[in-house]
Amino acid sequence: MSRDKEDYKELFKASNFIPCKSPEGFPPGGDCFTFSPEFGEGYYWYYEVPGQYNIKIHDFSFCKDEVLDFEIPECLSVTWYDSISGEELNPYRSLNCNVIKSFLGGYEPYRALIHRNIPIRSIGIEYRPDFFHQILKNNFGTIYEDPKSAFKSIDETSNFPEMKKLLWEIWNYNGAKSSAALYYDGKVREALALVFERHRKINEKAKTSISPADEELLKSLGLYINDHYADRITIQSLSKIACMGTTKLKSTFKVYYGMTIADYMQKVRIDHAEHLLAFTDLPISEVAKAVGYTSSGHFAELFSSSKGLLPLAYRKAFRCK
Structure with a gap:
């Protein structure tokens, strides 16, 4: 109505x-x-x-x-x-x-x-x-x-x-x-x-038709990335976990999640970084490391692109009374 x-x-x-x-x-x-x-x-x-x-x-x-x-x-x-x-x-x-x-x-x-x-x-x-x-x-x-x-x-x-x-x-x-x-x-x-x-x-x-079995594997893979986002994850290791060749994994993952594996991992990391910035006092460099980035400058660029603010500006805005 x-x-x-x-x-x-x-x-x-x-x-x-x-x-x-x-x-x-x-x-x-x-x-x-x-x-x-x-x-x-x-x-x-x-x-x-x-x-x-x-x-x-x-x-x-x-x-x-x-x-x-x-x-x-x-x-x-x-x-x-x-x-x-x-x-x-x-x-x-x-x-x-x-x-x-x-x-x-x-x-x-x-x-x-x-x-x-x-x-x-x-x-x-x-x-x-x-x-x-x-x-x-x-x-x-x-x-x-x-x-x-x-x-x-x-x-x-x-x-x-x-x-x-x-x-x-x-x-x-x-x-x-x-x-x-x-x-x-x-x-x-x-x-x-x-x-x-x-x-x-x-x-x-779209040339890839995802079977129900592959959907379950991709769903599990997403959960795995959510738990191991800070680790050094390679396409080869993900391929083994998903029981797929790398070419099939890349194409089916993009169809299922609507983004590449790299973009998905970045999204998960930035989402976790947002929580750390809001609710902990970790320095920006430590937040970057905690979510899997070795360069705090690169992390700041990615965070700003995703959230619209640099990490320090986000923390200050969130905590402003």
């Missing part, structure tokens, strides 16, 4: 957001909200065509760690995260920046822990079922009977430059307010087409 604009305004009010004038740097035509000072700072910009789609821009931070727990109507969404720090709780996984994230709403409550003082900076589009079904029927026929698979395929990807570019173009739109509705409608439809065209191409190129 979709919400109308008044429902969302009530939701913002209940979440301690106050209506305000859009500051410089936000596009025209939407509604803007700011935090009550005791809860955080920054802005939430929102534009909606009821029953079809909405566009959301987040540029705010909380004063303290916040657990978000709310129902989301049935929808499909795509979002670029420029900055965020926290964890989704159901199922548990780290929230990352510099990635495209998709979300399937309407199936279970959304729960997440958002870390204090770290900016949530993102822009996304949320599609209602009647709208995306009609668009897909008109453009793709019966190719995608289940649109969820296309959106799942882009979740947590850092390799979708076309979508990142499109979303930033929306944020940076500075045309007349009178033409904003037409501009947003065109971009929203273009973004939907990008998701499905990308998925179609991936399916055409």
